[in-house]
Amino acid sequence: MRVGEPRAVLRSAIKVGRPESLDQLEALLDRYGTAEIATDYLNCGSRGLADAGKRWAREHRYEIQTWFGGGGPGRWGTG
Numbered sequence: 001m002r003v004g005e006p007r008a009v010l011r012s013a014i015k016v017g018r019p020e021s022l023d024q025l026e027a028l029l030d031r032y033g034t035a036e037i038a039t040d041y042l043n044c045g046s047r048g049l050a051d052a053g054k055r056w057a058r059e060h061r062y063e064i065q066t067w068f069g070g071g072g073p074g075r076w077g078t079g
Contacts (some may be wrong), residue, residue, distance in 0.1 A: 006032035007040070014044045017077025026052040035062060045076040 010028060013021055026049070029041060033056050041053030042064065057064050 007037050010037055011040060011074040014040065014049070014074040014076055015078050022048045025049060029053070029056050040074055044074055
């Protein structure tokens with residue numbers, strides 16, 4: 001698998017926005033997580049994925065800064 005592929009696949013899954021996929025998406029963050037993917041989760045509009053993104057950031061010692069405006073590259077359920 002090429003480096004950029006996990007993020008593209010996860011963004012697509014976020015856009016589909018199926019509630020039954022939340023557990024799998026959380027597990028994939030644990031497996032393939034990067035700061036960029038965690039940011040996608042934080043900004044996608046799903047509370048469950050935002051919580052997973054926050055957990056991932058804490059575990060990897062990232063600081064989360066919040067501001068309003070814009071959104072992530074993928075919005076939950078827009079695809």
